[in-house]
Amino acid sequence: MHSTKRENHFKLSRAFLLVIAVIPSLGVELSVDKTCNNTDINDLCSKHETCDACIQAHWCCNFCYEKDYKGQKCNNVFARLSETENKCPEDMLEKNFDSNYTISKNKHFTGTTDFVDKDEIVQIRPQKFEIILRRGEAVNISFTYKPVANYPLELYFLGDLSSSMLPSLEYVKKLGHDLPDTLKTLSKNYKIAYGSFMDKPGMPFYFTDEENFRNPCFATTMGSCEMGYLFKHRLNFTGDTHEFDEKIQDSQVTANVDDLDGALEAILQILVCGKKIGWSENSRKIILLATDSLLHMAGDGILVGAVKRPTEECLLDDNGNHSQPFKYDYPSMEQIVTILRQKKVNIIFAVKTKKKMDYYEAMSRSLVKDYGFVGQLEEESTNILDLIKQGYNNFAEQVSFFVNLTNHEHLEVKFLADCDNTGYNETSTCYGVKNKEINFTAEIRLKDDTIMNDRYSDTIYIEEKNINETIEISISYVGNCKCQGGQKLGLNCSHGRERCGKCSCDSEWTGENCDKPCKGADLHRCRKEENGTISRICSRNGDCICGNCKCSYPYTGTYCEFKCPSIEGKICSGHGNCEDGKCFCRKEYEGESCSCSTATNNCDFDGAICSGQGKCICNQCKCEADFSGKYCELNKKNNTICEVYTSFLADTEKNETTRIKRHGIYDVLPVEKSSIEEIEGQPICEQVLFMGNYRCTHKFSYSKENTTILLPYTKYCTMTASFGGMIGGIITGVLTVLAGLLFIMIHKWRIHRQDQLEYKKFLENQGKFSDAFNPLYLSPITEYENPQSRKNYK
Template identity: 30%
Template structure:
């Protein structure tokens, strides 16, 4: 019975808000209004004259608003720096693509004025534009085992363009090919084998010389141009099973001018292969020690650093895909599905599809992968300052859980969704900026963040009677003229300086009056204890309790 009553009591407390966290001001060393504001998100300052009692530290002016009001501080006498949200640029969302720069994210610029430790929340809206352009770069493995697949790819120009036109009227396609580095142990370096690395059993087999990565066709809306360029491609070969696909994808990502990526488009790389991939560190097998520098090294449409520079790491590739808003689709054979699924797990906004043995299903695979990629909207941030955290709450039909991103799934074209963004700064800072963006989308929101850690108090132009005519009032406390110190500037220090007077109030531990009193004219004036008696001793180090 007792346990049941306890349960009912806890339930009632929860319903009445008694279990909610109370606003608390945790004070440390407070000598001014600025110290108070910096000490905690709920700390405010009372500037009311004579608010503190005789012998009471000015730190008593610092507390929560509720506590100060309960102790008699008027509402208009409480200093609590304001927080603010100010949209600086807020162009409305576009409905459809009309050859101009569409807007899919709003606002585009926002300024925040916050208090350290106090969260501030604003909303970001997103809408998929109808008819948004698509740039698709078809990146094909031309090692010998892909011979049948190449024959089919040469025939798919019409169906591939038709599939893209169902998505948008503004579609372009490019083409590139890769095998592997042309050095041992990846490729047979015999002169004849380099020139014709294909299977010798098929003497009539057209075969091109070994190569690492070749860019074949820049982005074009012309089906005929695509068909003619692909028709001229022939199979090649190498020795080991993993290929140089990461080399190829890195160059396709960073060589934007060569590839022809448009500024406003959905950028897709479709990688087709039946083999795994080499990655950073594998170059050591060939004595290649120079790390991949993530730069474009294309001359005559060939990657010229293939035999000099190591493969990129998965992390490097993921970073460049994110930087250049590229979404990869890994079209691989069934035996490679698990390998590329692991790769996809490490590269945001990527998809894996399973090819048939001759790539006959590639068009449908691309359509399905594109629909999955474009209907999933993931909002994240870049260049986040130290001591700043961001939390996203998706507001949509199909929100997905995530620790540091906002994710909405199954978002249709023209559907407007939003994300509740909560920003918290944990320390004082001036004009720091970071970027919020949807992955794979060009649009960004620039957030400029400043903290309000100072009190804006008027300082009397003349000496104030409250300060014995020896100082001016600021934020309710005295700012003494040179030669005077004390709570009311009542102490004339003559040729001494304030530091030496305060030193005489400190014991070996350096604490002034043991934090139990005020140093006035070089002597400690001790405070009352909680029970009503006074601390005593030269440094207020004693009590009678």
């Protein structure tokens, strides 16, 4: 059994409490835990007369239910270790405990890819905790998730065999060895099953005349196709891909009337017929829905006479056909998602058209959420293998935990996760998980307003969303006295029962023997009278029950007159108990509201509290004058932490083979990043390094994780001025020579071009004249024409 320091403390506390019941009878004195040896706590214990109230008041309070015991029945047992007169018999002492936990099951992670017994696959550890829980005090348990390689994969191929999917079916028939090869890249331990769907075979979804009913493609150019059906399961899960290929080859398309089909009905049967179709207990379960149609949902069944709400009964006959398509309505998407969550199954929606992609994406975002993945099929579904890979990686590379508290409304569970090894954040989900370990913490709390009644224990389970592994948490509550080992004292409790040496009365009854009915006059006992002034009933902060005030949150006191300090809705910050408006803090907290932690881990960066320039108060540094920062590392001139760690970056750049350095007891790990951001508001450091002919500017931040100091950094390098100037001069000279040569070449080309044009023009003009004609000759003859000669006389 694995034990932490906190567990050891818990075991010692339990053993110590057993011992102290016996020590007084021996007349032995010994030193005690100072956290319980406290006058205020002793006074707090002494106010309570019933066992339950005593135990709930503080973990140091213990109750003696021996009838003839003459001492204070509820007492801080540590305060009376030296008493020799008033001793409570050991078997009549109700012992108290602090909130704590032990690990009761912690198998090692599965380290092999060849699983002999798949029931023994371990990806989460520890597997079982036992918790002691007090009201108002949280218990934090830590666990780790580590994905195992080749975790079993089961893929159900659900095909839409409507006539419009014929090209896709023809392509799937050609996959041959491609499908098993693809599945092997995801997991060597895979199985595949196959089924197809259409719709409820009745009007108005099908034509029901004889010809069309037997052959839904009768009126189309396709000739013939398979008779209509709602869902056919064709192949149980198998690792034999040849058998899958044979079933695909035998498949035929069918047809119906509308564009909405019965895929949800098919999915429901795949989910609820787990044993019949061969789902395994431990596997990653995925349904691949390949379709180009929309979905019939709850309410549509009335059109075909199916009105009953679907049950979780398997309705497949021995041939794999849906046996009662007209009895039950289509399931709602809410019902499907609920069963997906219960069965830990994911869906890949492989959709053929963009318009219908929008429909499935909207549905996935609002309803299916993390249980669904939507991808678009290309023409003839040629990318279906890629969609299987994308969908599988989408599910396999995320881990998400939850607790079903439907029957445990008195509990609160909050998750924190260190998803990328940079520190814990409040989340239950991490993405991008591959082969690394992810650490989680679950904070479990009993709500402050919980009425204990007879609640002694509970069992809850932390579950992972997609795999069938859980963490069992057995909870024992401190607050209801069990009085184990005590003898019945023979009290006559007329309207109640004997508990821990007193009568516990039923509602509306009171008195030592529960024989007195509550009266209206008892209301007066719920009013505080002081200096002649009478208060309202229970100060208007609670209810009066048989003369006793039952206070509302967050009030306490005999008359509910005290308001308990609270922060963020938690009494005493969740770190203590409240009595009469005063907080009694757990040993690691202090202050009026128990909000001040006595730890120093947030003040200590590398061994020096607040860099020696401040004090750690409530686990935060209060800096001296002229200093600031989370660790008081900043002053007007510099950052002292930056100055210390600049040398580590320089060493890293000079010696790439040795990246981890030592600084005292800490490992220093510089990590180069593409960009750098401030961590928790801490400033970004900057340094300049000259490396050969380059000037490199480094920017880095700093954080601490256990005993490792992380230095994420970026660098930007430029050539130095001297080297850059020399290179610049050479380049300038070369460019000048090249520019001169280019100018000369261009000028010579222009002259050559002009000569060519002039010569071409000369040749063109020369061809226009004959040898007998001299273009320079002018004729001496002048001709004139009488303009009257142009008139036409009749």
